[in-house]
Amino acid sequence: MPLPTQSLRKLGFLTIGLFDEHNPRPGHESTLDVIALGEQLGFDSAWVRHRHLQYGISSPVAFLAAASQRTSRISLGTAVIPLGWENPLRLAEDLATVDILTGGRLNPGVSVGPPMRYETVKASLYPDTGDIEDFSYARVTRLLDFIRGEQAGEAATVGIEEFSDRVQPHSPGLIDRMWYGGGSTRSAQWAAENRMNLLISNVVRATEVEDFAELQLALVNAYRAHHPDVGQSRVSHGLVVIPTDTATPKQRAKYEAYVEKRTPRTSTPQGPARVMFARDIIGSSAQIAEQLYNDPAFREVHEVAFALPFTFEHEDYVQILTDIATKLGPELGWKPAG
Numbered sequence: 001m002p003l004p005t006q007s008l009r010k011l012g013f014l015t016i017g018l019f020d021e022h023n024p025r026p027g028h029e030s031t032l033d034v035i036a037l038g039e040q041l042g043f044d045s046a047w048v049r050h051r052h053l054q055y056g057i058s059s060p061v062a063f064l065a066a067a068s069q070r071t072s073r074i075s076l077g078t079a080v081i082p083l084g085w086e087n088p089l090r091l092a093e094d095l096a097t098v099d100i101l102t103g104g105r106l107n108p109g110v111s112v113g114p115p116m117r118y119e120t121v122k123a124s125l126y127p128d129t130g131d132i133e134d135f136s137y138a139r140v141t142r143l144l145d146f147i148r149g150e151q152a153g154e155a156a157t158v159g160i161e162e163f164s165d166r167v168q169p170h171s172p173g174l175i176d177r178m179w180y181g182g183g184s185t186r187s188a189q190w191a192a193e194n195r196m197n198l199l200i201s202n203v204v205r206a207t208e209v210e211d212f213a214e215l216q217l218a219l220v221n222a223y224r225a226h227h228p229d230v231g232q233s234r235v236s237h238g239l240v241v242i243p244t245d246t247a248t249p250k251q252r253a254k255y256e257a258y259v260e261k262r263t264p265r266t267s268t269p270q271g272p273a274r275v276m277f278a279r280d281i282i283g284s285s286a287q288i289a290e291q292l293y294n295d296p297a298f299r300e301v302h303e304v305a306f307a308l309p310f311t312f313e314h315e316d317y318v319q320i321l322t323d324i325a326t327k328l329g330p331e332l333g334w335k336p337a338g
Contacts, residue, residue: 042336
């Protein structure tokens with residue numbers, strides 16, 4: 001959307017789904033309620049993060065199966081499933097099953113690389129193969145092949161049981177809704193060459209350049225330059241935005257403190273991986289829209305999945321989502337889904 005005169009086509013949101021360790025159900029139920037609210041407000045998509053061995057959604061595919069039964073229209077996505085924790089064949093079965101249950105609304109986002117804090121979980125996750133597991137893009141390729149319907153075994157009839165040679169159920173349209181979460185130009189290029197859609201977020205890897213906007217724009221340009229059919233490519237942009245149009249004074253104070261605490265990490269690359277974070281955007285919807293239009297990467301996309309802050313209360317998410325749908329979305333030319 002290069003100019004304010006052009007409309008944002010798709011508006012989504014992303015949530016982490018926090019819960020209490022000693023009473024996890026209310027947190028999960030709250031997140032399901034948030035997704036149902038998103039559908040009522042006309043959002044095009046709702047996305048969930050993963051959190052393994054933490055107090056957030058650890059099984060996003062199972063969670064979205066539940067969400068599919070409480071919604072009828074909104075697209076449901078994962079942003080993202082780290083494939084280092086998964087067996088591609090088994091994951092393909094789960095994804096296809098949930099896609100069937102959603103009526104073709106699932107948008108799986110994935111990434112590769114060793115699991116976070118791998119040395120602490122290797123003995124539990126891969127006790128016999130931990131040192132030889134392949135965490136490269138080949139893991140994504142295997143997943144895509146299985147989802148596409150390529151051979152996974154041998155067809156056979158054994159007694160009264162029949163066995164398929166490919167993953168069942170097969171959901172034909174799912175392959176076109178596979179996303180890759182990219183934080184480097186290399187990953188963006190790989191996603192394009194393999195005809196995956198691209199998720200970009202508030203995290204990128206710094207090169208010799210240390211300007212977040214410039215780095216993120218480079219991701220989008222690399223993706224578009226290497227996609228064999230640019231007309232069919234999709235890029236979704238994700239930042240943390242906190243509109244305050246209808247927030248109470250107490251909520252505004254909490255939101256401002258949250259942003260202030262997180263801002264120092266945005267000034268320079270963080271850690272050995274040289275990760276850079278975008279600033280959270282807080283203010284009225286008009287102010288947020290103005291900042292977004294000044295973002296060169298944002299001007300190159302037509303759909304977004306704004307990230308909800310991690311640690312807020314249910315009523316805060318209701319206010320933020322309502323403001324995004326009724327105020328920020330229209331500022332960006334978006335119209336709610338019918």
